[in-house]
């Protein structure tokens with residue numbers, strides 16, 4: 044008699060185990076998706092932390108979009124300039140893997156839906172704590188995937204900075220994820236060992252996943268896995284090309300910057316056009332000057348003055364946080380160390396504050412580290428592929444640094460201040 048236990052009777056519909064009919068749900072299927080997500084999430088987390096380090100948030104408030112991060116930046120290190128394709132690979136993996144895991148995440152959630160409706164909702168304090176951690180886990184995963192994918196699709200709909208949201212969201216998510224793995228890894232490994240045969244719905248392993256009254260199967264469990272795998276592969280095939288650049292870019296059907304970036308030496312992806320960030324022709328016309336400051340000195344150069352300095356070359360890609368990158372481009376321009384030498388800071392050039400003519404916006408300026416400045420491939424570029432920079436690629440002069448995120452390659456540069464920024 045229910046009345047004796049003092050408990051309300053279970054509501055109907057999805058709260059009854061019999062409501063869930065799919066014969067596919069079971070510990071083995073859930074464990075397969077779970078293990079894939081365990082490896083995938085680990086790689087996403089590590090590459091995400093690397094991406095954050097690449098922004099060099101500790102170098103200057105100019106670079107930092109998360110001023111309240113506190114000890115969450117405990118692991119930060121100086122981002123290297125070699126190999127020069129470093130950020131291209133770490134961020135390409137981060138974005139491509141994030142997209143590819145979407146079908147696996149959805150399948151995993153589908154496989155455990157009956158548990159969401161478990162009744163009674165709270166059986167013990169420990170179970171209540173676990174359900175709360177699942178809320179953070181599922182909510183965190185949804186939030187990280189949604190913000191990440193919206194950002195790669197250039198849909199900046201967030202109430203605040205993408206970096207801040209995605210960064211704090213990642214820590215919340217990974218905390219809940221670690222708790223979940225600690226609770227469930229043993230069970231998942233046992234389920235994998237036991238193989239795809241369904242356990243008895245009443246057994247402990249069935250754990251509310253196996254339908255007590257399954258409908259007739261319309262697809263095998265392996266077939267369902269195959270479908271999810273095919274979905275992931277299809278997403279991979281239409282995403283990865285945007286990080287490969289060159290010819291492969293044509294396969295990047297989901298890339299927001301298009302498959303055909305135009306022709307000629309300046310025919311590669313443009314993040315923001317000059318017009319879209321309010322660069323006026325007069326900003327970059329004959330009145331344009333490059334101001335180099337440092338060690339209490341200042342030198343102003345005209346465009347011809349800049350061209351008169353020794354020109355050097357570097358073969359470097361642009362690799363954006365959004366996951367796309369260009370093939371290596373032939374840049375030429377003046378070494379940052381040669382510009383530091385103009386104010387007497389040659390061989391041991393310190394960090395530099397780079398400012399563009401752009402008014403406002405978080406991409407208008409950046410601080411580069413001393414080791415980035417001192418790399419011989421770090422240029423204030425004036426040409427690409429033998430041609431003068433186009434307006435949209437940063438004419439009259441832009442920074443190009445090996446291994447750095449695209450956002451550190453400031454376009455339309457007008458001022459370089461070497462040394463600690465006040």
Ligand SMILES: Nc1nc2c(c(=O)[nH]1)N[C@H]1C(S)=C(S)[C@@H](COP(=O)(O)O)O[C@H]1N2
Pocket residue numbers: 311312313314315320361362363364399401406407408435436437448449450451452453454455
């Ligand atoms: N001044 C300025 N520089 C900028 C940007 C910007 O918006 N303003 N965008 C940055 C970003 S996010 C990237 S990925 C690269 C892209 O360079 P590209 O448009 O020449 O490919 O430029 C960087 N330099």
Ligand SMILES: [Mo]
Pocket residue numbers: 314362363364365449450
């Ligand atoms: Mo970017």
